Amino acid sequence: MDYFVIASILVLMAAVFGYLNVRFLKMPNTIGLMLITIIFTFAVFILSYFDDSLLNAERFIITQIDFKTVLLDVMLSFLLFAGALHTNFEQLKVQRWPVLVFATLGVLLSTFLVGLVMFYALPIVGLHVDFIYCLLFGALISPTDPIAVLGILKKAGAPKRLETKIVGESLFNDGIGVVIFLTIYKIADLGIENVSALEVLELFGLEVIGGIILGLILGWITYRLMKSINDYDIEVIITLAAVMAGTVLAQKLHISAPLAMVTAGLVVGNDTVRDNAMSETTEVYVDKFWELIDILLNTxxxxxxxxxxxxxxxxxxxxxxxxxxxxxxLICRYLSLLVPIKFFEKKLNFVPKTNLIMTWGGLRGGISIALALGLTQVMERDLFLVITYVVVVFSILFQGLTVGKLIKKLEVK
Known part of the structure; x- marks a missing residue:
């Protein structure tokens, strides 16, 4: 079965499941699609007791797809660029310091807290895992997923300044989280005695700072090219080329493609660039094109x-x-956000119960699963993959369905 056939089957399933959700369940797409797919997979399991043809076909499809590579090296760049393109840049500029602290210090603190509590909690069920591998799990599960968060928050009716914090944090902590994961992975793989502090700082600095600088350059080039012409077809293609060529370049330079795409999306999507470089027609086509890419890849x-x-x-x-x-x-996330929120809340007029809402609204998604799939068997891959899957399913189905009710219950205006 070639890749075109597999892609066609996935798009067909996404279309059918998406239709069922919109027609009958009427849930946010991320929640509805995941729920229907899980129900479908359970139904296939049950059917396999009588005829295992469909189960074998589905299993074959999923084994032919390198989920980690497809998501982290391909899909993530498109999804983060689309998310950043539609983020309110002015609100993000106001909230830049808490967003930056949430996405850096918050993720680092969460990684350590999760690693620590899992190291002591796993023996309760008879599992004994080295601390470095628990820390690795902390790194892969700490980033919140903007892909899951974006659509749900819009339907929840969250206040703009709260939405900006959660979405901004999610956009940036993906790139930071991946870099932290890769750093701890290198230490776990080579042994802490074989990795110097300078190497860790060099890897972290190159990935993060390099990714942001590349994103600024890509955004500026895209802006200059779009400003010099007035042809919406070509301008849409220029944005697409920026994402595809930028991702390839970031991978070749060994810097963070996710951070590069977030930065480029924010540059291209901000009001100044829109006013100076895009006609009204171009703006509509660019937005609609990336909304369509976002929805298609999401499904x-x-x-x-x-x-x-x-x-x-x-x-x-x-x-x-x-x-x-x-x-x-959930407790670790609440604690990791506590200090930054207390520090900034008086200066930036945070909405009431910001910590509680950000804890419950910080959904985990495909990025955590992709990173878990990248673990080796020595790093307890099977164990952490199951834990990650359970957390992601709970996060999207239960937290995602109830975050809107939580916002209304707390009467956040």
Missing amino acids: ILFVLIGMEMLVLTFKMEYLLAGLIAIPLL
Whole structure:
């Protein structure tokens, strides 16, 4: 089965499941698609007791897809650029310091807290894992997922200044989270005695600062090219070329493509560039094109997340560990946000209960699963993949469905 056939099947499933959601369930797309795919996969499991043809076909499709590569090296750049393009730049500029602290210090603190609590919690269910591998799990589960967050917050009716904090944090902490994961992965793989502090700082600095600088350059070049012509077709293609060529260049230079695409999207999407470089027609076409890319890749992504059940190694102690991890991760996220929020809340007039809403609204998604799939068996891949999947499903289905009700219940205006 070639890649075109697999892609066609995935798009067909996304279209059918998306239709069922819009027609009958009427849930946010990310939640509805994932729920329908999980139900479909369970139905295939049950059907396999009578005829396993469909199960084997679905399992074959999912084993042919390198989910980690597809998401982190391809889809993520498009999704982050689209998300950044439609982020309110002026609001983000006002909230830049808390967003920056949430996405850096918050992720680092969360990584350490999660690693620590999992190291002591896993023996409760008879699992003993080295601290460095628990820390690696902390790194892959700490970033919140902008892909899951964006659509849900808009439907929830969150205030703009709160939405900007959550979305801004999610856009940037993806890139930061991936860099932290890769840094700890290198230490776990080579051994802490074989990795110097200078190497860690060099890797972290090159990935983060290099990604942001590349994004600024890409955004500026895109702006200059769009300003010099007035042809909406070509201008849309220029934005697409910036993402595709920029991603390839970032990978070749070994710098963070996610951070580069977020930065480029913010530059191209800000009001000054829109007013100076885009006609009204171009602005409409650029926005609609990237909205369509966003929706298409989102639907495929959450169908894939639902299908990833087929690669899990289900053991009772793994499932119990996943259930234990859910409240522990929420507590760790709450604590990691506490200091930055207390520091900034008086200066920036935070909405009431910001910490509680950001904790419950910080959804985990495909990025965590992709990173978990990149672990080796020595790093307890099967265990952490099951825990990650349980956390992601709970996060999207339960937190995603109730964050709007939480905002209304707290009467956040």
